[in-house]
Amino acid sequence: MRSFLPNIFFLLFIVFVATLSAKAQQVxxxxxxxxxxxxxxxxxxxxxxxxxxxxxxxxxxxxxxxxxxxxxxxxxxxxxxxxxxQVLPxxxxxxxxxxxxxxxxxxxxxxxxxxxxxxxxxKREEIFSTPGIQKSGSLTRGLGVGNQQSVFVNSALNLQLEGQLTRDVSVLATISDQQVPFQPEGNTQQIQEFDRVFIQFRHKGGSRLTVGDVVFRNQPSQFLKYYKNVQGGLLEFDYQAFPEEKQSQAKTKVGIALSKGKFASIWINDQLREGVQGPYRLPGPNGERFIIVLANSEKVYLDGKLLKRGFNFDYTIDYNNAEITFNTNVVITQFSRVRVDFEYSDRNYNRTILTASHYQNYRKFTIFGNYYESTDSRNNPVGLSLSEADIDLLALAGDDPNLALVSSVDSVGFIENQILYRLQDTIVNGQVFPIYRYAPDSSGIFRISFTEVGPNRGDYRLLQTTANGRVFEWVAPVNGVPQGSFTPRRLVPTPTKRKMMTVGAAYNFTKQDRVYAEMAFSERDLNRFSDLDDEDNQGRAFKVGYMNKGRKFFWGKGYQWLADISLEWDEATFLPIDRFRSVEFDRDWSINVDTSQVNDLIFKGKIGVKKNANNQFIYQYNQRLRGTQVDGWQQKLDIAKRIGPWQLTTQGFLMRNQQTLQVNNTPSPVLSSWERFKGDLGYHHRWGVVGYNYSLDKNQVTVLASDSVIATAMNFEQHQWYLRNADSARIRWSVDYSLRYDNLPLEGKLQRNLESNTMNARLNARFNKNQQLGLIMTYRTINNLRDTTANNDLNADNIMGRIDWNGFFFNRALRSELTFATSTGRELRREFVFIQVISGQGTHTWRDDNGDGIQDLNEFYLAVNFDERNYIKVFTPTDQFIKAFTNNFNYRVNLRAPYSWRKSKSGPQLFLSKFSANTSWTIVRRLTDEDIYNRFVPFSNRIADQDLLSTREVVRSALFFNRTNPVYGFAFNFSQSRQKQLLTNGFEATDQESYELTLRRNLGKVFNLKVTGAANNQYVRSDFLQSRNYNIISREGRPELAFQPNPSLRLIGFYRLAEKRNTFRSVETDTLENARIQEFGLEVRWNKLGNRNIVMNVRNIQIDYQGQLNNAVSYELLEALQPGTNWRWSVNWQQRLGNGLQLTLIYDGRRTATAPNAIHTGRAQITALF
Structure with a gap:
């Protein structure tokens, strides 16, 4: 299969290239x-x-x-x-x-x-009628029982309402509860949430009440910024305060809710690597290593620019693992700056949020007020168990979170199938140490939660075992220095309180002139258990200014004045709710704002004229005083002018800042300077644009006493040449080349350090109605001028790109879709554990193969029987990343005969029209092999196993004959899959290959014959679970005869013969297992159209088996049964009760050859349609 698949792909690619010369049709x-x-x-x-x-x-x-x-x-x-x-037809x-x-x-x-x-x-069937309100959805409740499982219940709700409650009040509601324990994937621009409940009532007078899952957003304000996903209520009013005065609009909002998460704004620059697109993990603001990001709450900024989420845009995000991966649309370098604003799950305490705002216009006056309060309930922790000793410790911690460390050892007694420890003494170099040791037997009575504190800061380390969970072991210190990274203690979060109130006013002298002022009051208590360190909880801030916009300029047609002047003062103890300044505001002052509290005084002045974005002249002057961190000024100049076909755009920035920094542990006066310039000159012609761009960005921090440069935030010079065609063309393309030199402070001076060359090419073309092509390519080279050694990571080339192609051929009989992307990323080592869930809702089962009563990872299997689905496999992330080259390949092709062939009455066209086929081919690879062919050819089979970190390859192909003909036909299916995962203990891989042929033929009006033959090969290997290494080859046949005397009744009898054998000889057993399975079955289907559907079947399975039992191979060969005679039977009854009610009853039973009693499982489910 691997040998001829590349040939097929090459043939299709030649067909695609040949069609590119077809005459284009303008859309x-x-x-x-x-x-x-x-x-x-x-x-x-x-x-x-x-x-x-x-x-x-x-x-x-x-x-x-x-x-x-x-x-x-x-x-x-x-x-x-x-x-x-574009037009509609x-x-x-x-x-x-x-x-x-x-x-x-x-x-x-x-x-x-x-x-x-x-x-x-x-009439639409529904449980109750609601005239005037459109509704859709269903409510499901289920119950399950069995003699080998506990009683369990499940439920699902999906309801949408929209319509008029009264003449003046309308309702809009979405209520969805699917019991989904995870969030949606962040690979699309629009997010569809699984569980969302809200009801909104609207009054035609302008009021609105929303209850349920809502979003609290701030109203326009200089200081109060927030975006909160909450559960509660929001009441909004839009009205005219003075009916006799038209210009007296008012808007009032009041909301109260429970918070779902907490806001954070994080830089991840220290994680970024040259040419590596990700994934990059978002840490918590308090050092949390693993967090869950709330869906659709993030904003990602790259070099100050807001990015778009989605596979076809800039980045994708895994909300559950808090990992961001950048797409080929953007290039990540060692100089990139990435900041992410997001909300993350932080439900340690019930947090109540109260918001209120009022905005009032009266003629030329505008007044407003905002209030926000977020309070953690210290008496109602969620997921925390705090003793009186813990609370006393938190009361003495004040605002220092490092003092809130408590023991995480819990004496719970012995509990089966849990990771428990025992306390014992050990002697090292004559010193006695009380330690905790893993104890799978009854001596284990302590449950411990270990916290990672960093290398050489803890006394425990992670142990690699096959136990179902993470196991830690104590490691002795060396010369008094700890040798581990974990400690049996936990950091207890403290309940906090945050509050802010703002008031402001504005007055419009004319339509162009406006003065404004705003005052803010903040309060933050970092520990509601403690009264210590409360003297800095409250703060103030204000801003006043004048703005002019829209006044006509006396010279130049279409130009307007722009003017703005403002003064802002922030008290040292003033703390905002969320970030209220621009992303790189402090960076432009060459400072990193720390936790020190100092007053902040900012003056801004701006003046200019503007016609549009291509014709403007704007000058801005800023001055700032912030303690010893900032005492300086900024000047900005923005000029753009269009003269005939020439477009000139320039942006200049100049900054000087005198500050005091720690140099060699001594406070020293320094001068921070920043010079930034960007100029672009382009020639616009009807066929396109050619231009040149020059960028200069030089920042340096100089010690005044020695006149030596000690640091720089950015220091480079870049030349760029570009060429692109006109935007109006149906085929859009662009190419550009950049040459950049970066400098670093060496020996007190800025010296040239790196040289980089970057080339980009883009193409977006729709050649005709049948062909569409998208292309993005980037080639980047790095030359380290100071270190030219071959093993330097910076002396490397980086290639990444993406191709999207959709094509139709042969009068749209053949449809082809191709997506291929390649880049450099990182592969994460993962761990996994099995967690017990409600019976029937899991995916795996546990069988104690060695009889020791301890759950080992090699004793969990994919469950075949429904009642054994008691566990789910949960992957847990780690901090171990490996740089890897990534390939994503997705190809689909569908083939069906042209419509004219299907209308033929005879001849070869009629015969060929009976065939149809479809094929899908998906490859996702992460590898370390730097060979060019292996990097960029996704179906290469020359990659060594040790160089392939992870892979997911799936090929599915189906060929049909007479697919829609009810009398006779056949179907041939082929599937091939290969999966490999990188785990902390090693690798886990599975290869599968399957062939299946199905023939069907009607024998008269009441009989139907179907014969199926299949060949399968399953190769499973693991380098740390030796019992999971096997290669099973199976062959089977299944004839089936159906008798249907009328449309309501159908009887099916079938026979199945399967032979399976393991060709991998185990080191432990030195045996080759094999099994022969004969299955006889009868199925009865009775369907009363629209009211009742009953399916009953019984199967007898005879198994002849040779080999060892109670291992992974025997479970697969025996299909979760036992050698000898086995029975399986089931009943599925679906009944419509009327008025939108449906009842489903399911009964399953089985008895194996060695079991003394049968196993019974029953489920009942009722569904109400709205």
């Missing part, structure tokens, strides 16, 4: 139009929503009226503009009907209307 229409106050009708057809674009003036906005089919612009313009759009405002409504008027008699004869209106 986007473009017109030059002049301004018209009444509007412009661009086309006789309706425009596609969102497709309207203004190419040569991007700042100009336009709106489209779907009723009049006209476009209106937001402002007049002198020259013609190029407008591009019809005009929405034109009347289209199959039957004229006039034929349904009052004057027409019922029996004379041919359309209404014999028509009946089907």
């Amino acid at each position: 986007e229409r473009c017109k030059w139009v002049k301004y018209s106050q009444k509007g412009i009708a661009l086309d006789t057809l309706s425009l596609v929503n969102g497709s309207l674009k203004i190419k040569n003036q991007p700042t100009l906005k336009a709106t489209y009226d779907i009723n009049s089919n006209q476009v209106k612009f937001n402002q007049p313009f002198a020259d013609s503009v190029l407008v591009c759009y 019809f005009l929405l405002s034109q009347k289209n009907f199959k039957r004229d409504i006039a034929e349904y008027n009052d004057t027409v008699k019922f029996n004379q209307n041919p359309y209404l004869r014999f028509k009946t209106v089907e």
Whole structure:
């Protein structure tokens, strides 16, 4: 299979290349139009929503009226503009009907209307009727019992409501509870939550009440910023405060809720590696190593720019593991800056959030007030068990979290199948140490939670075992220095309280002139158990300013004045709720804000003129005083001018800051300077744009006493040349090349250190209606000018890219889809444990093969029987990453005969039209092999096993003949999969290959014959679980005869013969196991259309087995049964009770050859349709 798959792919690729020369069909229409106050009708057809674009003036906005089919612009313009759009194949405002409504008027008699004869209106089945409210969804409740399991219940709810409760009040509700213990994947731009409950009531007067899962967002404010996912209620009012005064709009919001998480803003620059796209883990703000990020709460900034989430955009995120992976759209380097704002799960205490805001306009005046309070309930911890001694310790800790360490040893007594320890003394160099040792027997009575504190700071280390859980062992200190990284203590989070109130006002002298002021009061208590360190809990801040915007400039048509001046003062003890400044505000002052509390005084002044983004002149001056950290100024200049085909854009930044830093453990005065310049000159032509970009970014920190440079945040010079075609073209492409030099402080001076060359190419083309291609390629080289050794990681090339291709061939009979992406990333070592769940809701079963009563990892198997599905396999992340080259390959092809062939009456076209096929091929690889062929060819089979860190390869192919013909036909299925995972203990890999052929034929009107033959090969290997190494080859056949005398009854009898053998000789047993299985079965199906469906079956399984029992091989060969005679039977009854109620009863039973009694399992489920 591996030998001819590349040939097939190469053939399809040649076909694809040959079709690129086909004549292109334009799907986007473009017109030059002049301004018209009444509007412009661009086309006789309706425009596609969102497709309207203004190419040569991007700042100009336009709106489209779907009723009049006209476009209106937001402002007049002198020259013609190029407008591009897409159209629908019809005009929405034109009347289209199959039957004229006039034929349904009052004057027409019922029996004379041919359309209404014999028509009946089907009433939708529902449990209760709600006129005026549209609803959909279902409510399910289930119960399960069995003689080998405990009673369990399950439930699921999905309900949507929308409509009018009264004439004035409408309702909108979404209630979803699927019992899903994880969050959605963060690989799309839009997130669909699994569990969400909210009900919203709207009054036509402008009020709105939302209850359930809501989001609290701040109103416009300088200081109070927050975005909270909560569970509670939000009441909003929009009204006119003074009915006699039109300009007196008011808006009031009040909300109270329980918080789902906590806000954090984290830099991950220290994790970033040159050319490595990820994944990168988000730590907690208090040093938490493993957190859960709330879905859709994150904002990711790269070099100050907000990124978009999604596989087709900039990054993807794993919310459950808090890991971000960047796509090929962005390039990660050692100089990249990544900051992430997010909410993470932090439910140590019940946290109540109270918000309120009021905004009031009265003529030229605006007043507003905001309030926010977040309080942890110290008397109601969640998931924490605090003793009186723990509370007393927290009361003495004050605001220092490092003092809140308590013992994590819990004396619980002996409990089966748990990781427990015993306390014992050990002597090292004559010194007695009380230690905890893992004890799987009855001597283990202590349950301990270990905390990682870093290398040489703890006395315990992680032990590699096959136990179902993490096991730690004590390691003796050397010369008094601890040799472990873990300690049997835990850091107890303290309950906190945060509060802020803001008040402000603004006055508009004219439409262009505005003065404003805002005052803020904050309060933060880091430990509600303690009164210590409370003197710095409260703080204040204010900001006043004047703004001018929109006044016409006396020179230059279309230019307007811009002016803004403000003064801000933050008290030393003022602390915001969430970050309220720009992402790189403090970085631009060359400081890292620490925990020291000092007053902050900021002055800003800005003046300029602006016509649009391509024509403007803006100057800004800032001055700041913040203790010994900042005493300096900034100047910014932004110039853009369009002269004919030439576009010039320049941005300048200059900063000087005198501060005091620790140099050689001595406070020393230093001067921080920053010079930043970016200039771009482009020539715009009808065929495209060619241009040059120059960037300069030089920051240095100089000790005044010695005039030596000791640090730099960024210091580089870059030249870039670029070429791209016109935006209006249907085939869009661009190429650019960058040359960059980076400097580092060496021996007190800035010296050139690195040279990098980066080339980018992009292509987005739709050649015709059948071919679409997307391409992104990046090639980057790094040359370390100071260290040219071959083993230097910085002297390396980095290649990454992505190809997306969709194509139709042979009159759309063949459809092909290809996605291939390659980059450099990291592979995470993982651990896994098995956790017991409600019977029937798991995936694995535990069998005590060695009879010691202890759960080992090699004793868990994928469960075959429903009642044995008692465990789930949970992967737990670690901090161990390995750099790897990544490949993602996804190819799908569907083949069906052209429509004209299927209409043929005879000949080869009619015969060939009976065939159809589909194939999917997915490869995801992480490897360390630097060979070019192995890196970039996803189906390479030359990779050594030790170089392949992880892989997931799946090939599925199906060939059908007469697929839709009920009389006869056949289907051939092929599947091949290969999986390999990197674990802390080693590797775990599984290879599977399967072939299956099914023939079917109707024997008269009531009999149907189906014969299935299959060949399978399963190769499982592990380098740390030796009993999981086996290679099972199986062959089986299954004839099946069905008798259906009427549409309601169907009888099926079948026979199955399977032969399986293990070809891998175990070192422990030195045997080759084999099994022969004969299965006889009878199935009865009775279906009363729309009301009842019953399926009953009974099977007798005879197994002849040779080999050792109670191991992984025997479980797979015997299919969870025993040698000899086995029985299985089941009943599935589905009954419609009427009025939207459905009842499902399921009974399963089995008896193995060695079991004295049968095993019975029953489930009942009732579903109500809304």
